[in-house]
Amino acid sequence: MKSEVEKTPFIIITGLSGSGKGTVLKVFEDMGYFCVDNLPVELVLKFAELSAGAGSQRKRAAIVIDVREGAELPKFPAVFRKLKKSGLAVTLIYLEASEDSLIRRYSETRRPHPLTHDRPIAVALDEERRRLEPIKKLADTVIDTTKFNVHELRRYIEDKFQEKSSAPLLISLISFGFKNGVPVESDLVFDVRFLPNPNFVRSLKEKTGQDPNVIAYMKSFSQTSELMKRLADLLLFLVPNYVIEGKSYLTISVGCTGGRHRSVMIADELNSLLSSHGYKAKVNHRDIKD
Numbered sequence: 001m002k003s004e005v006e007k008t009p010f011i012i013i014t015g016l017s018g019s020g021k022g023t024v025l026k027v028f029e030d031m032g033y034f035c036v037d038n039l040p041v042e043l044v045l046k047f048a049e050l051s052a053g054a055g056s057q058r059k060r061a062a063i064v065i066d067v068r069e070g071a072e073l074p075k076f077p078a079v080f081r082k083l084k085k086s087g088l089a090v091t092l093i094y095l096e097a098s099e100d101s102l103i104r105r106y107s108e109t110r111r112p113h114p115l116t117h118d119r120p121i122a123v124a125l126d127e128e129r130r131r132l133e134p135i136k137k138l139a140d141t142v143i144d145t146t147k148f149n150v151h152e153l154r155r156y157i158e159d160k161f162q163e164k165s166s167a168p169l170l171i172s173l174i175s176f177g178f179k180n181g182v183p184v185e186s187d188l189v190f191d192v193r194f195l196p197n198p199n200f201v202r203s204l205k206e207k208t209g210q211d212p213n214v215i216a217y218m219k220s221f222s223q224t225s226e227l228m229k230r231l232a233d234l235l236l237f238l239v240p241n242y243v244i245e246g247k248s249y250l251t252i253s254v255g256c257t258g259g260r261h262r263s264v265m266i267a268d269e270l271n272s273l274l275s276s277h278g279y280k281a282k283v284n285h286r287d288i289k290d
Contacts, residue, residue: 007089008052009033011062011161012080014135015095016128017113018102020145020153021064024095027157028062039063041072044079052087065135067128068114077134094132094139097146099125151184155249162248169243171274171281172251175209175267177259180287186253188238190231190266196221198261208288209264218265227266232273239279259287 011028013021022037029035039047044063051061065076083090097105103121106113115124136142141160145153174183182189198204198214207214218224235252242250252270256262264285274281 007087009060010048010051010083010086010088010090011060012083012090012092013062013064013095014066014092014132014139015143016097016102016125016132017066017115018105019095019097020148020150021066021095023150023153024093024157025062025064027154028161031158031162033060033062035062037064038068039065041065041069041075041079044076045082048083048086048088048090066114067131073131074134077138080135080138091141092135092139094136094142096136096142096144098144101146149184158248159246162246168280169239169247170249171239171279172249173267173271173274173281173283174251174253175259175263175283175285175288176253176255177257177263177287177290178255179258180290182255183251183253183286185251187250188252190252190254192227192254192256192262192266195223195227195256195262195266197257199258204261207261208285209261209266210268210285210288214261215265218262224266228269228273231266231270235270235274236277239274259285259290264288 011033013024013028015021025035025037034051036047044065047061047063051059065073067073069076080090080092099122102125106121113121113124113128115127143156148156172185174186176183178191178193195218198207198209198217201217204211204214204217209215209218239250254263254267254270267283267285271281271283
């Protein structure tokens, strides 16, 4: 039998309807897992056998099992115990959320609960909890998604389940205009609206923060060089510690009023800084064309 380190990961996602199972499955798909939603219980062992195939045929896999299984769901605990004895690294993730949160999510999406059958949503949720209780007791990880939005849940799953040694920290730099809102995926946000604004210089107004004349204008002010020095000190302290902590993704957003001049120039400068220190970074100038 393979050692635990060599075992192929096999993730089973289950839990309450509306708790985020689809989002979590998508995260695993983005991490390179072969994913199947609502796989019939009678096919789970066969699917797991294929996932544990020899050599290059081995595939990391993630599946969703929930109350849509209907009458077959009670068979899952026995299937799960067999899986635990297989040559796979099996992990069962159970997602839940508060009743108020689940009801609100269903109200917002207007999707029917699989157990509603013309009954109130609260009644369907109670029935679902009862049916899933034997499976919840088997879970390796229980995640309460009540306070997570979609992006926070994605980040949580990535941080918890991304293979730490599989990839370096990927840094995304986003320049943006506050008039269009702060990027929701931001981990760090820097407001550079205090810097002199090229938008008020007639010859620079129609250019962007990537234009040499705009860059020269920005660099002519001591505030810009002082800001870059302080940001360099901060980021070169933070980023190595994020790597040690095992973080896979870091999104740094830099904002000015319109997102065309100051934030663009500073984001590009930060990209050069981080790249020169060996970090993998990419830049997205979200509002540069506005």
